[in-house]
Amino acid sequence: QVQLVESGGGLVQAGGSLRLSCLASGRVFSTYDMGWFRQAPGKEREVVGRISWSGGSTYYLESAKGRFTISRDNAKNTAYLQMNSLKPEDTAVYYCAAGRATMYDYRDYGAYDYWGQGTQVTVSS
DSSP: OOOEEEEOOEEEETTOOEEEEEEEOSSOGGGSEEEEEEEOTTSOOEEEEEEOTTSOOEEEOGGGTTTEEEEEEGGGTEEEEEEOSOOGGGOEEEEEEEEOOOTTTTTOGGGEEEEOOOEEEEEEO
């Protein structure tokens, strides 16, 4: 069992930055791929990106490339989502998730076994 807790959300102006953290419980964090998803009001949840268990590979939503960076520190049981050059359309609840997600299925909810409760990110124009 893995429990995930996100933090770091908040209100930021367009062009600003935020870093989200996802703290995992348990000793098996380092064996899971980690995904970041977001859900805006009235929209479906979509993947922002994913990082492999080792941190050796990452994949991103096209609109996040060059602005967002996913990283992890397995010694701290924590994954991060660094978001720069934020836009109003990035406003959403952001979730982290743990699972076995390959380059072929990392966009799929079913690839992840555990989810955090979400943290709100609001970008004002």
